[in-house]
Amino acid sequence: MRVLALLDGTLADPDSPQIRVEDLGLIRGDGVFETILVVDGKPRELTPHLDRLDRSAAMLDMQPPPRAEFERAVELVIGNWTGGEEFALKLVYTRGVEGGDGTPTGFALGMEIGAKVLKQRVEGLSAVTLDRGIDADLADRAPWLLLGAKSLSYAVNMAALREAERRGAAEVVFTTSDGSVLEGPTSTLILVRGKTLVTPPSKLGILPGTTQYALFRAAERAGWTVLVEPIQTGELYDAEGVFLASSVRKITRVTVLDGKQLPDSSALLTELQDLYESEY
Ligand code: PLP
Structure with a gap:
C-alpha cells in the first residue's frame, strides 16, 4: 500500500x-x-x-x-x-x-x-563500527560537505549498510577517524550508563534525531540524566545498553557490536520504549 x-x-x-x-x-x-x-x-x-x-x-x-x-x-x-x-x-x-x-x-x-524493521524492533540487531572518514571539526570547517543535512545523497549510507551485511551484521555505527562515535546511516546512537542517556553532539556533523529528542524529553521528565556529548567507541562495550533510534525503527537495541556480544539490554529497551511512547 x-x-x-x-x-x-x-x-x-x-x-x-x-x-x-x-x-x-x-x-x-x-x-x-x-x-x-x-x-x-x-x-x-x-x-x-x-x-x-x-x-x-x-x-x-x-x-x-x-x-x-x-x-x-x-x-x-x-x-x-x-x-x-x-x-x-x-x-x-x-x-x-x-x-x-x-x-x-x-x-x-x-x-x-518493512518486516525487517519490525522484527529488529523486537529482537535487536548486530552492528559493526565503520570509519566515516571525517574528523570532529570537519562539519564546521567544510560546510559544503553538507554534514548533518538530510540530503538525498544517501548512496554512501546505503553502501555502508551493504558493507555491514558483508561482515555479517545488519547495521552500522559510523565513527570519526579517531574513534569518536557518530550515528548510524539512518539512525541516532544512544548509550545508557546507569540512569543516564548519552548521544553524540550534532556539531560532529551528524543529524539531530527527532526520535532521540523525544526520548530524551520523556526521560528527563522521568528523572533520567540526558547528555549530549562525545562518546568513544570503547565506551560502547562498557555501557548497559546501546540503542539505535529513528522515526521508523523507533528504539532498537544493538545486541552484538563488531562480533562481540553486548550485555542483555532487553529490560532497558522496554523501559526506553515506554518512555518514548509516553510522549504520544
Ligand atoms: N541520522 C541519520 C543519518 C538519519 O538518516 C536518521 C533518520 O533517518 C536519523 C539519524 C534519525 O532521525 P529521526 O529520529 O529524526 O528519524
Missing part, C-alpha cells in the same frame, strides 16, 4: 511516472528529505521534521520548502491511507529540473514499514 500526494494538493498514482528524468534530485541527489512515523493517523514529531527539512534545504541553498503545501500533502496522505495502523511518510524536496525554471519538486509518499 502506498499513497502519493503532490505539493499542489492532488493525489497521484505512485505506480505511474511522476518525476522528470532531468530532475536534479534524481540525477545528482540534489535535494532533501524526511521520513516521519504515522501512528493511528497521527504524524509523530511533524514540526521537528518540517523544521529539519527547512534546515537541510537552507544548507543546500535551496528555496525554503513551502510548509503549508507540505502540511496539506501530509494530511492528504494520512486521510487516504487504508493500510496498517503504522506507516512511514516520506517528504521529498528537490532542486527541480536541470535547465528548468527553478521550481523545486516535492511530494509526500506514505509507505508500509
Whole structure:
C-alpha cells in the first residue's frame, strides 16, 4: 500500500511516472528529505521534521520548502491511507529540473514499514563500527560537505549498510577517524550508563534525531540524566545498553557490536520504549 500526494494538493498514482528524468534530485541527489512515523493517523514529531527539512534545504541553498503545501500533502496522505495502523511518510524536496525554471519538486509518499524493521524492533540487531572518514571539526570547517543535512545523497549510507551485511551484521555505527562515535546511516546512537542517556553532539556533523529528542524529553521528565556529548567507541562495550533510534525503527537495541556480544539490554529497551511512547 502506498499513497502519493503532490505539493499542489492532488493525489497521484505512485505506480505511474511522476518525476522528470532531468530532475536534479534524481540525477545528482540534489535535494532533501524526511521520513516521519504515522501512528493511528497521527504524524509523530511533524514540526521537528518540517523544521529539519527547512534546515537541510537552507544548507543546500535551496528555496525554503513551502510548509503549508507540505502540511496539506501530509494530511492528504494520512486521510487516504487504508493500510496498517503504522506507516512511514516520506517528504521529498528537490532542486527541480536541470535547465528548468527553478521550481523545486516535492511530494509526500506514505509507505508500509518493512518486516525487517519490525522484527529488529523486537529482537535487536548486530552492528559493526565503520570509519566515516571525517574528523570532529570537519562539519564546521567544510560546510559544503553538507554534514548533518538530510540530503538525498544517501548512496554512501546505503553502501555502508551493504558493507555491514558483508561482515555479517545488519547495521552500522559510523565513527570519526579517531574513534569518536557518530550515528548510524539512518539512525541516532544512544548509550545508557546507569540512569543516564548519552548521544553524540550534532556539531560532529551528524543529524539531530527527532526520535532521540523525544526520548530524551520523556526521560528527563522521568528523572533520567540526558547528555549530549562525545562518546568513544570503547565506551560502547562498557555501557548497559546501546540503542539505535529513528522515526521508523523507533528504539532498537544493538545486541552484538563488531562480533562481540553486548550485555542483555532487553529490560532497558522496554523501559526506553515506554518512555518514548509516553510522549504520544
Ligand atoms: N541520522 C541519520 C543519518 C538519519 O538518516 C536518521 C533518520 O533517518 C536519523 C539519524 C534519525 O532521525 P529521526 O529520529 O529524526 O528519524
